[in-house]
Amino acid sequence: MKPEVDYSLYLVTDSTEAILGNRDLISVVEQALQGGVTIVQYRDKTSDTGVLIRIARALHEKCKQYSIPLIINDRVDVALAVGCEGVHLGQDDMSVTDARNILGPSKIIGATVSSVEEARIAVERGADYLGIGTLYATNTKKNTKDIIGIAGTRKILESLSHPTSSAAAKQIKTVCIGGINATNIQRILYQLHYSPFSSPSPPTIKPISGAAIVSAIIASSTPKHASSLLRSLITTSTTHPTFLPSNFSPSPSLPSPQTLLNATLTLHKTNPLTHNMTNLVVQNLAANVALNIGASPIMSTNGTEARDLAALHGALVVNMGTSTPEALTQYKLAIEAYNAVGGPVILDPVGAGATAARKDALRFLLGVGYFTVIKGNESEILEVARASHIPIPIPIPSSSSTTTPSPSSSPEQPQPQQQRGVDSTHTLTHPSKLSLVKTLASTLRCTILMTGPTDILSNGTTTLSIKNGHEYLGRVTGTGCTLGTTISAYLAAAAAASSTSSSSSPNDSHGPESKDEVKNIGVLEAALASVLHFEIAAEDAAASLDVKGAGSFVPAFLDALAAYREGVVEGRLGEEWLRGRMRVE
Ligand SMILES: Cc1ncc(COP(=O)(O)OP(=O)(O)O)c(N)n1
Numbered sequence: 001m002k003p004e005v006d007y008s009l010y011l012v013t014d015s016t017e018a019i020l021g022n023r024d025l026i027s028v029v030e031q032a033l034q035g036g037v038t039i040v041q042y043r044d045k046t047s048d049t050g051v052l053i054r055i056a057r058a059l060h061e062k063c064k065q066y067s068i069p070l071i072i073n074d075r076v077d078v079a080l081a082v083g084c085e086g087v088h089l090g091q092d093d094m095s096v097t098d099a100r101n102i103l104g105p106s107k108i109i110g111a112t113v114s115s116v117e118e119a120r121i122a123v124e125r126g127a128d129y130l131g132i133g134t135l136y137a138t139n140t141k142k143n144t145k146d147i148i149g150i151a152g153t154r155k156i157l158e159s160l161s162h163p164t165s166s167a168a169a170k171q172i173k174t175v176c177i178g179g180i181n182a183t184n185i186q187r188i189l190y191q192l193h194y195s196p197f198s199s200p201s202p203p204t205i206k207p208i209s210g211a212a213i214v215s216a217i218i219a220s221s222t223p224k225h226a227s228s229l230l231r232s233l234i235t236t237s238t239t240h241p242t243f244l245p246s247n248f249s250p251s252p253s254l255p256s257p258q259t260l261l262n263a264t265l266t267l268h269k270t271n272p273l274t275h276n277m278t279n280l281v282v283q284n285l286a287a288n289v290a291l292n293i294g295a296s297p298i299m300s301t302n303g304t305e306a307r308d309l310a311a312l313h314g315a316l317v318v319n320m321g322t323s324t325p326e327a328l329t330q331y332k333l334a335i336e337a338y339n340a341v342g343g344p345v346i347l348d349p350v351g352a353g354a355t356a357a358r359k360d361a362l363r364f365l366l367g368v369g370y371f372t373v374i375k376g377n378e379s380e381i382l383e384v385a386r387a388s389h390i391p392i393p394i395p396i397p398s399s400s401s402t403t404t405p406s407p408s409s410s411p412e413q414p415q416p417q418q419q420r421g422v423d424s425t426h427t428l429t430h431p432s433k434l435s436l437v438k439t440l441a442s443t444l445r446c447t448i449l450m451t452g453p454t455d456i457l458s459n460g461t462t463t464l465s466i467k468n469g470h471e472y473l474g475r476v477t478g479t480g481c482t483l484g485t486t487i488s489a490y491l492a493a494a495a496a497a498s499s500t501s502s503s504s505s506p507n508d509s510h511g512p513e514s515k516d517e518v519k520n521i522g523v524l525e526a527a528l529a530s531v532l533h534f535e536i537a538a539e540d541a542a543a544s545l546d547v548k549g550a551g552s553f554v555p556a557f558l559d560a561l562a563a564y565r566e567g568v569v570e571g572r573l574g575e576e577w578l579r580g581r582m583r584v585e
């Protein structure tokens with residue numbers, strides 16, 4: 001009988017100098033077993049057959065002591081000689097059918113797949129589990145066929161659970177592999193698990209059964225600790241992942257004006273910290289915007305102080321506007337620090353499509369951590385979609401478009417023209433934008449804001465078009481970046497609200513009416529409230545008699561941001577007023 005296997009923490013070994021060093025593999029695996037790995041694969045690409053069999057036997061003895069199955073990579077003969085529980089086969093190895101004929105029905109057979117078609121074939125041939133990848137690029141295996149990311153992995157999981165799929169496809173176990181470690185495992189499993197927004201309708205994606213890991217355990221100087229940390233992160237990944245602020249409930253529909261006003265009141269009450277790792281051009285304006293909406297700004301690009309700052313219940317803005325390779329290292333430290341405590345993180349991928357370096361930087365950042373909100377103009381969000389392996393909608397083919405598709409465009413994956421500088425191109429129809437933003441949000445399980453004459457905001461379930469704002473915003477450099485700061489302040493306030501609502505604060509008398517209302521400010525509500533605060537203030541500033549153009553608009557805008565907050569706090573700007581001003585559908 002085939003054993004029931006727990007695939008949740010799948011250790012794949014590596015005996016190379018770069019990963020194992022001069023340590024003894026058996027001892028490292030034993031420590032990992034003590035730490036809680038649930039299945040072990042012996043993967044040794046260089047040793048002779050005799051050595052393979054000797055080491056595999058020793059590993060099998062150890063695994064049996066912990067009642068953990070041992071799988072052999074590539075070599076059916078070695079698995080047979082040792083009598084262990086099964087084999088793992090790549091696309092260039094023996095076929096699953098042949099291996100099944102040799103090993104019989106009681107052995108476990110795993111297969112590497114990187115596409116829907118490969119998955120379908122592996123299922124058809126009787127594999128017990130699929131090793132789906134490569135998820136992220138990794139130094140452990142450089143000659144991987146495809147880096148498929150979260151979107152590619154989800155596509156395979158969705159195909160397996162599709163109503164027309166076979167019973168075997170629905171039952172097969174799955175693990176993802178490539179670049180997984182303690183800093184990203186919760187986000188990866190969260191993004192590969194059921195969407196909470198699908199409730200009560202049935203989940204549309206088969207949940208991943210586990211994560212396969214090499215270097216994060218084998219290269220660790222403390223394999224037992226590394227494994228037990230990974231195990232506990234896996235256990236909490238679907239219920240309480242640390243990177244998600246605890247009170248962020250999903251928004252079912254268009255938030256009510258009262259909820260949006262409550263978000264502004266909460267911001268005023270909590271005076272949250274907004275930690276900006278932002279570009280040189282906007283530092284000053286961003287700090288002034290933060291102060292005037294009622295937040296406390298800190299402009300720090302030093303990642304080593306992010307741990308201390310993340311403990312202060314604020315939110316982080318990572319703005320790629322003037323990044324350098326050194327800055328990326330600092331962003332990584334900060335993103336990890338905020339993810340570790342559930343602090344909101346906003347990514348503003350400024351000019352992401354403009355240069356190869358920015359494209360690489362974006363891919364790096366998307367692999368580093370979880371972003372609560374990703375905001376960008378059309379070109380930037382298109383680049384985020386491309387980096388996330390999401391199909392890009394077809395650009396508008398007419399001359400009304402500011403760009404033309406490149407000659408190499410194909411219907412499946414058109415390549416809109418190269419982004420110039422940080423300005424956006426406008427190539428997509430409104431329905432295409434809606435669909436892209438929604439797909440991206442549901443794939444990454446975060447909230448996406450695509451800015452433009454009409455902003456589009458989606459958490460994957462609710463997708464809103466926002467038509468507020470003024471053209472002066474487009475004539476002052478860095479206003480888009482300061483919107484990121486504004487969003488961060490609202491998110492920080494909403495996240496901190498539940499933990500601070502029981503304790504007093506300097507502005508208590510103006511707090512929201514009830515704790516329940518505070519708790520109902522989710523990411524979408526907070527983001528929408530911040531966009532409306534920003535854009536309605538811009539409309540008010542532009543209408544001021546003193547404003548003659550973009551230059552005089554800036555000070556009036558700062559005044560209007562403060563006036564909006566004061567009007568809401570003092571009750572002059574209420575529900576009816578906001579209902580009349582917001583242009584959201
Ligand atoms: C669990 C798991 N998934 C995928 C792989 C990769 O296997 P393969 O494609 O055969 O590549 P090598 O491991 O042989 O380099 C794996 N080993 N385990």
Ligand SMILES: Cc1ncsc1CCOP(=O)(O)O
Nearest residue numbers: 138140141178179213214215
């Ligand atoms: C064997 C394999 N197959 C695809 S990626 C990979 C290596 C994963 O190693 P790591 O967990 O160190 O990124």
